[in-house]
Amino acid sequence: MKKLLVPDSLDKKYLDILKQNADVITFSDARKDEKILEDVNGMIVLGWPDFLDSERISKMKKLEFIQSILVGVNHIPFKDLQESVIVCSNSGAYSVEVAEYAWALLLAAAKRICEFDSRIKAGETDFKSYSKYAEEIMVLEGKELGIIGYGSIGKKVAEMGRSFGMRLHAYVRKVPEESDVSFYTGREGLEKLLRISDYVVLSIPLTKETNKMIGSKELGMMKERCVLVNIARGDIVDQKALYEHLLKKKGFYYATDVWWFEENHETMKTRFNFSMLPNFIGTPHISGPTALVRGKPYENAVENTLRYLRGEKPNNVVSREEY
């Protein structure tokens, strides 16, 4: 039987299923008896456990499989892992909750909901002070929606865009067959999508390639009146370039649920003062946790781990060289 290391927070019903197929050890077991690490074959992780530092990882010579409960795997310390370790993302488990959140952010920005709500609550209750917004508020119907990253979340985002009567564009690595979406690949494709879109949703994993993918050059290509939504990872957007762009272009909105990393941890303490900008809307990386509460990410992670334990091919294996 394989030795499987799992988070202490894993629900009993999942522990019970896993125990029928593996010798299950929790992180707190491993903390008490570090020698156990030498025999671990597989792992399920939520965030990466701090105690598993480079030195301890180097002792895990038998490790062959890591299943992430989070959809992204950018928190996995690939450089410390042996070449042979298979790492699986949790693509698909978050798509409903995260795509819904992307739409909430997009619409809040397009319709200026937060700005209005906070100004009215601060006592600005004269209709006249808002009349100029009738022209500034963005309409969705007939507009161009660009989706960067067309995985399970991107596809859900597109479905909703259809019902709003938008034209759909997606940046992909491999062009799929689909009738009403225009697909774009490569650097040239990315630039084309950025130039034509009224709304852009970032739903692409954070990899070496997508790190700071949206910098000052890319922002400069985008329409002056545009909403950029980020429900992927903060670092896909260059923080300094974004701040300068938002300062200059008042009709450009950035609405994000995700934040930049500082010293390996995501933080809402930004290096630039975004809190003064009405064209910046931020929420506390809550879209994923909403899915966690509903349970599907755990369910999918356990199912995929069972595939590995039974000797089947697991889903969502990521390409290590990209991280």
Add this chain to the structure above:
Amino acid sequence: MKKLLVPDSLDKKYLDILKQNADVITFSDARKDEKILEDVNGMIVLGWPDFLDSERISKMKKLEFIQSILVGVNHIPFKDLQESVIVCSNSGAYSVEVAEYAWALLLAAAKRICEFDSRIKAGETDFKSYSKYAEEIMVLEGKELGIIGYGSIGKKVAEMGRSFGMRLHAYVRKVPEESDVSFYTGREGLEKLLRISDYVVLSIPLTKETNKMIGSKELGMMKERCVLVNIARGDIVDQKALYEHLLKKKGFYYATDVWWFEENHETMKTRFNFSMLPNFIGTPHISGPTALVRGKPYENAVENTLRYLRGEKPNNVVSREEY
């Protein structure tokens, strides 16, 4: 040729079309020479012009047709008009912009966007203070969407609800044939819809019957965790009952673009202190004006007035006894 009274703000292109079919007078013409009112046959109005008080209206013996540029006609002084005057709403001209706005409000409330944004901007930047929200945030997929008033706006709202995977319910006067919407009529139907819905959108005209349609009894029937969206008219909801309900039920959200009338004018100065409540989200009645800017309401109002001028049957004639 009929004499037609129109707002000064009407675009030249519409004035030109109307002038081919009528003797067109603007409100400022009529203000300068009040005697003109006696000969007016038809009128196009945006808001009701203040100078047309009861006394002046009583002089308009030849008035037979009023076209509203606004979608609702609750601002028309029916009591002062002769029985024979036909009043037309502008149903259909605002549906895209208003339905999109309804979704922006619904999602902002469900996903707590404004609350998070303002707390983060106020310096609350520790992820931990938000972790409890993972359970409170509402998901849309599989949930019950109740639409009160299934005109052109209500139907648009339903279309978008479909793409979010929601189950659709609509309160109507006459049950239409449609496959995936459950219809409800009468008092019993209304109560049933209120009891089962996770989200309720008010998209019904303000009439004698719908005035304070949602009072403390109705609020008490609704789910404790529910979002009530109002893009119709403030007075459909009883202000005091709503305030008390929001104070007690923290998981109940009211998100509105429309406000209560005081002395015949809509005002954001409310009688109760909604600005202290995070479960109240307000915007400055901007959804309709967004449509006005795009022009469709003027276009539709002029088209319908041309029907009247040509002796055809105009669309959207309202039942006077309801107002």
